[in-house]
Amino acid sequence: MAVFTEVSRDEATALLRRLGLGTLTDMAGITGGIENTNYFVSTERDGQRHDYVLTLFERLSFEQLPFYLYLMKHLAAKGIPVPAPAADDRGEILHRVQGKPAAVVDRLRGHSELAPDASHCAQVGAMLARMHLAGQDYERVQPNLRGLAWWNETVPVVLPHVSAEQANLLRSELAYQNHLAQTPAYEALPRGPIHADLFRDNVMFDGGQLSGFFDFYFAGCDTFLFDIAVCLNDWCIDWASGCADAQREQALLNTYEGVRPLTAAERQLLPAMKRAAALRFWISRLWDWYLPREASMLKPHDPTHFERVLRARIQAL
Template identity: 45%
Template sequence: MSVYTTVSHDQMQEWLKRYTLGQLLDLQGIASGITNTNYFVTTTHGRYVLTLFEALKLQELPYYLTLMSHLARHGVACPAPVADNTDQFASMLAGKPACLVSCLDGADVAQPTPAQCRAVGEMLAQMHIAGATFPGKMANPRGPRWWSETARQVHPHMDEDSAALLREEVQFQDSHRFDHLPSGVIHADLFRDNVLLNGDRIAGFIDFYYACNDILLYDLAIAVNDWARNDEHNIDDERAAALLSGYQSERKLTSEEKKAWPLMLRAAALRFWVSRLQDMYFPMSGEMTYTKDPGVFQAVLKRHRLQQHHWL
């Protein structure tokens, strides 16, 4: 379903001359992924993943690809981009910006165990630590300014109660500042479908194309809101505690972070509620997304507004 751009064996063989990866043996489209086109590329050197970017521009890629390269070089489990003979990670192929990354051996997990949540927390902390020496900078394009504006756009389409809740939460978040909390490189989209697992071992975090510089605790809240969420949109205590304990085994939260934690869980829920509302009411023309239910994060947000304990 997701090979939007077709690459022929001959085209690939020609493009591979940019690299020192040996001869092309096999080229297989990958039937997952929503935004980009992906192929498995097998050469005499090994197996790689080719990504053709359907929306990002060539000049936007270096931040993400040098970040992944930096993290992989520090032993954080993620795909390592391969540099070509001009020392670039990306160039045009079939009219699209394209890159090759190393192939990881795991699969995503729909129903994670507490042990898997713990491993995700550990690796996320390690990503935050390794990111500290990354020199690139990228402001979060989906921060408070974005959600305030987007909330105004979607309000007229919402029922009264939901619109009131959204307005109230945006105001509440606007009245709090988190600038004093530790910040750095965050993944910003560490949902279950963006982590490959091999049993309890993290094979790799993937899809870094929302990565940016922001509050570390916010990244943790995004992860907990997805990894610990059960089918009834409740946060499962055991999985949340496991993810947090894994995280803290590598990076202890400060007392200020602990104080901000309940608010951060709400901010993380708000961000995805708003983006899903936007996708539903203002679908991008020509973009092949399947719309996800905004109600999930509305429910999560409601629970966080009531919840008294937060597994810390």
């Protein structure tokens, strides 16, 4: 989350009133993240304060966005704690600000837990499994736009910016993942809508209890195992080394399986999917680091972190 497009108070006021959300009282750009323009906005309605997040989508198109927004609406209706998009009097949840697609969603209570323990990981595992099951009857379909096809397109773009050793690792791991994707075991993996970016800063806790998942704008239809691997690579590692933290990892997997047991194919390919998830975020961070976009408050993430995670996952085999 950053600010690529400056939104005036008048523009925000007009949108919030059109959505029946009250009168704008506070508005502040959100730092962190690198994809969309985000603002915290607060309103007064019926004598009470209400808090929301206003997002302008900088890369996703009007045609792509209904998948994400209606997925959030679908999951919220199933009891999964995710931000519900606000609709206008015609029921539309995708809006327009400065010619760009925009949405306003509820702001979840609580805060992100950036130093999680086994208890936090256990709560994430159980809710992730509930989310996967709740999304199985979601009718819209859209591929994971940061999946294997995107990796194949983007690696050649970042190769000129890395060392020879790093380039060799990128090429070899990409070749491994392309081969893996053609195997019967991979084809047997259960699939459906996934979050695909469920890092610690995309989960909220309130009083030690998980209060919601948010930022679904990398979601897509892919393997549930990839979603699990993304979580394990962020929630359950030693930050300095990139190596797995066995206690936190087992806590997340145990509670996940308490809701949705893994299949034999998933158990077989979990180590490979951890590598895939590390590769995906190493590539995207290289891309954002060396080919950045201009934005107020833009803070690209250090790509070397996921290089360490990938090397640790390979060495653990």
